[in-house]
Each structure stands twice: as structure tokens, then as C-alpha cells.
Amino acid sequence: MSNEMKLPKRIGIAIVEHDGKYLIGVRQATQTLAGKAEFPGGKCLPEESAADCAVRECQEETGLDVRVQKMIYEIEHRYSHDVVALQFWLCELIDTDKADSLAPFVWRSREELTELDFPDANGPVIQLLLETESA
Numbered sequence: 001m002s003n004e005m006k007l008p009k010r011i012g013i014a015i016v017e018h019d020g021k022y023l024i025g026v027r028q029a030t031q032t033l034a035g036k037a038e039f040p041g042g043k044c045l046p047e048e049s050a051a052d053c054a055v056r057e058c059q060e061e062t063g064l065d066v067r068v069q070k071m072i073y074e075i076e077h078r079y080s081h082d083v084v085a086l087q088f089w090l091c092e093l094i095d096t097d098k099a100d101s102l103a104p105f106v107w108r109s110r111e112e113l114t115e116l117d118f119p120d121a122n123g124p125v126i127q128l129l130l131e132t133e134s135a
């Protein structure tokens, strides 16, 4: 099916903030957009809310339990591989004493966000994080 005909896939993304840093990984060689920086997240299961998806994907990918605070941005984006409807949820650690994440996810400072190579659809939300004192 041509990309124009595709319905957007719903994606839930967790922007986990802790001590002024953000949890960020790198897309694997086997994934689309390989090598790009990414927040934990993925495709929503049928009937799963994007917020629940963000929490689940974060647990699976980083090993960390988070709770959502608020949705800070949503955007629909057409990649050559897919059309996605992304919801970015600001999240916090449930247990702030347990911040050790599974590789390749690491804590990155706000300043580092500008240096990382994120997928195109992340541009506006990165801008928002940089502009907001405490998002």
C-alpha cells in the first residue's frame, strides 16, 4: 500500500525526566531510523492508551518503572517507512532511588539534547524541552 493510504500508527513515547536529565537511547541497527537517538516508546497495542503504552514500553526497554505526569506534545508524521501519530508523555520515576537503566538508554542533560540526532518528528518536542524551564 502506498504511504499516502496508510492510517497512522499510534505511538506512545515516555520523556522521563530525573534530576534535570532525560532518558535517551539509540535506535538499533535492525530498526528503522537506525542510529537515531530516541526516547523510550513504541506502537500502542490495540485498545491501549498512548499513556499506558509509554509506561509499558519504558519498562520493557529501560527496565524502569515510571508514571505519566502530562502529555506535552503530539504530532502526526509521515516517514518513508510509516505514518505515525506520536504522543509524547512527560514521565517521572516511581522510585527515584532506582535510576539505573538498561543499555542503550542513558541519562542525558538538557544541553546534550541539542547535540543528539533525533528522528525528524522529534524536532518540535526537543525545542519545547529546551524552552521550558521545567517542562
Ligand SMILES: Nc1nc2c([nH]c(=O)n2[C@@H]2O[C@H](COP(=O)(O)OP(=O)(O)OP(=O)(O)O)[C@@H](O)[C@H]2O)c(=O)[nH]1
Pocket: 011, 013, 031, 032, 033, 037, 038, 039, 040, 041, 042, 043, 082, 084, 086, 119, 120, 121, 122
Ligand atoms: N521510541 C521512539 N520512537 C520514535 C521516536 N520518534 C519517532 O519518530 N519515533 C518513531 O515512532 C515509531 C516507534 O515505533 P517502534 O519503535 O515500535 O518501531 P519499531 O522499531 O519496533 O518498528 P519499525 O520497524 O516499524 O520502526 C517508529 O516509527 C519511530 O521511528 C522516539 O523518540 N522514540
